[in-house]
Amino acid sequence: VIPLSSVKRRYVIPGDTLARGNMRMGNNVIRIGDRLVSTRVGMSEMIRDTVRVVPLTGSYFPRVDDVVMGVVTDYSAFAWEVDINSCFTGILPAQSVFGKDYSPSEQALTSAYSIGDILMAQIIAFDRTRDPLLSTSGPGLGKILKGEIVKIAPSRVPRLIGKKGSMTNIIESSTKCKLTVAQNGMVLIRGTDEGVALAIKAIRLIEKEAHMADLTERIQALLGRGS
Amino acid sequence: MSLIDEIGKRVDGRALDELRPVRLEVGILPNADGSAYIEMGKNKIMAAVYGPRQVHPRHISQSENAILRVRYHMSPFSTDTRKNPAPSRREIEISKVIKEALQPALLLEDYPRTAIDVYLEVLQSDGGSRCACITAASLALADAGINMSDMVVACAAGKADGKLILDLSDQEDKEGQADMPVAWMPNLDQITLLQLDGKLTQQEFAQALNLALSGCSKLYEMQKDALRKRYFGASEATSEAIE
Numbered sequence: 283v284i285p286l287s288s289v290k291r292r293y294v295i296p297g298d299t300l301a302r303g304n305m306r307m308g309n310n311v312i313r314i315g316d317r318l319v320s321t322r323v324g325m326s327e328m329i330r331d332t333v334r335v336v337p338l339t340g341s342y343f344p345r346v347d348d349v350v351m352g353v354v355t356d357y358s359a360f361a362w363e364v365d366i367n368s369c370f371t372g373i374l375p376a377q378s379v380f381g382k383d384y385s386p387s388e389q390a391l392t393s394a395y396s397i398g399d400i401l402m403a404q405i406i407a408f409d410r411t412r413d414p415l416l417s418t419s420g421p422g423l424g425k426i427l428k429g430e431i432v433k434i435a436p437s438r439v440p441r442l443i444g445k446k447g448s449m450t451n452i453i454e455s456s457t458k459c460k461l462t463v464a465q466n467g468m469v470l471i472r473g474t475d476e477g478v479a480l481a482i483k484a485i486r487l488i489e490k491e492a493h494m495a496d497l498t499e500r501i502q503a504l505l506g507r508g509s
Numbered sequence: 510m511s512l513i514d515e516i517g518k519r520v521d522g523r524a525l526d527e528l529r530p531v532r533l534e535v536g537i538l539p540n541a542d543g544s545a546y547i548e549m550g551k552n553k554i555m556a557a558v559y560g561p562r563q564v565h566p567r568h569i570s571q572s573e574n575a576i577l578r579v580r581y582h583m584s585p586f587s588t589d590t591r592k593n594p595a596p597s598r599r600e601i602e603i604s605k606v607i608k609e610a611l612q613p614a615l616l617l618e619d620y621p622r623t624a625i626d627v628y629l630e631v632l633q634s635d636g637g638s639r640c641a642c643i644t645a646a647s648l649a650l651a652d653a654g655i656n657m658s659d660m661v662v663a664c665a666a667g668k669a670d671g672k673l674i675l676d677l678s679d680q681e682d683k684e685g686q687a688d689m690p691v692a693w694m695p696n697l698d699q700i701t702l703l704q705l706d707g708k709l710t711q712q713e714f715a716q717a718l719n720l721a722l723s724g725c726s727k728l729y730e731m732q733k734d735a736l737r738k739r740y741f742g743a744s745e746a747t748s749e750a751i752e
Contacts, residue, residue, distance in 0.1 A: 293741045295733060296614075296651050297659035297696040312616070312658060314697065321616060321656040323740055338740050340654020341542060341561070343620075369561040369623045410621050411572065437654065493742055 290328040294320040300333045308334025338493065342368045342436035342466040344405050344414040349423070351431070351468035352416075354399045359386040362395055364403065364416060367433070367466040374403060374416040400426045402464065422462070429472040432482055434489045436467035441492040442485060449488065449498065456505040457481045480505065512669040512681055519669075520680060521550075528664070528676045528724055529635075533645070533735035535652050543653025545735070547645040550678055551635035556645040558653040561623035575620035579608040581642055583631040603639050604629075610643050610663065610692040610702035616656040625655060636682035637665045643692045643702065644728055648735060660732055661701060663692035664724035666717040668709060673717050675724045689714075691721035695729045 294300065300311060301318045310322045311333055320326060324337040344350070344366065352366035354374075364372035377384045379394050395401065401416075402423050408414035418424045434442065442463055443450055450461045457480045459473030469485060471478050484501050491497060512520055519525070529550030538544035543558035564570035581604040585594050596604075607629065615625070627649065629642045640663035647661040667677045669685030682688045687707030693700050709717055 293737070295660065295736050296657035297694070299696065310656065312656075314658060319658060319696070321658060322654060323651050323736055337654055339543070339652060369563060369620065371563075493740060 292326045294326045306332040310335035344408045348405045348465040350466040351464040357391045370413045372416040373413045429470045430478045432469045438489045526675045535739040543649045545645045545648035549641040552641045553633040555630045556649040557628045558649040560625035561620040564624040570622045574617040575623045579627045581629045587631045587634045613701045614657045619656045636677045636679035659694040659696045662725040662728045665690040666721035693725045
């Protein structure tokens, strides 16, 4: 565990020098000569010998192992196409749902998922040369049958989760709702109508004021008043 | 009519090495992935960035890079006499040079098979609109969260009444002897656009280039302020840990 005080943070914009010399590069950092340079608007973090930038803006870019939520937009004989709120469409092969012996003549894809269905899926492969490969086999994955879905900016996802899930825990415990945050900025909320409404309010506040230092207190104040 | 008076002031009252008043704003269009607005003298320009997004038609996408598309367009009401809204030869050319001025700063290889679209709409025009466009476009790209190795700023220098001047207005551009727009990446110290319309001696060219770069430096500080205002508010770095 790294003590908080040893993490150095700074607001940066593209082109800013984060460090010089022999440091390790984290996300959104490139090396130009002996400088480590930010490629994004965000907050730089220096933890031991690694520098990374947590971006404050930008759309979702798929990464392997991310859990995402998406809408089935189309299907062919062998795969579904899923809109995962990104510049690439997710591909869910029929074989990963029906098994290796799937044959298009025997099973119709629509018997599992049809257009308009909302899926929780995991990205199992993505190397940028082809569209990201999805899988719906795993706990909590598959078709979403009930609940409310809220879309937030993907750059706000880390803030909504908070340190080790602290922020989602606060919302869950005070609204009695179950929150599922997908990495692509889609949030599934399940609970009572009043709880869901309150949770949405809290999520919108986090989205709007993600840069505020006293966000947790603000959220607690909002939820405390509502319950 | 002279462009510079006896006490060395220009038509609009500026000193020779003074920029026109500049206003920069980031994130003005909710429907764009990134956007910015610039006022530079009488120029009023909106920049919108969409992407990375899927390319249509598919065949123009590149398997190794994102493709960058830039449209510089002047609104019909942006000039004294109505401008035909159809893209003119001049607009197509300016779109091309702006694209080439922005491209070196972008890490397009991070987004293969996609397109990044930059739309620049000149709502009111004055001299040096291509420079203002580049400055605004780079802000909009940063706002869209596209990986960049540096920002890009642009500013013109030129010559009027035999004197070197910074940031030419429309009148100075038309009646002066030279106009030289320069786009520059401040941290990398690299020039991405250099055009020269008119005549300068070698010595004048070197001086004009330095003058343009000094203007760019000032604009870069304004760019930083605009992004800071949009994203960082007045608050210092947040003490809470993120994930």
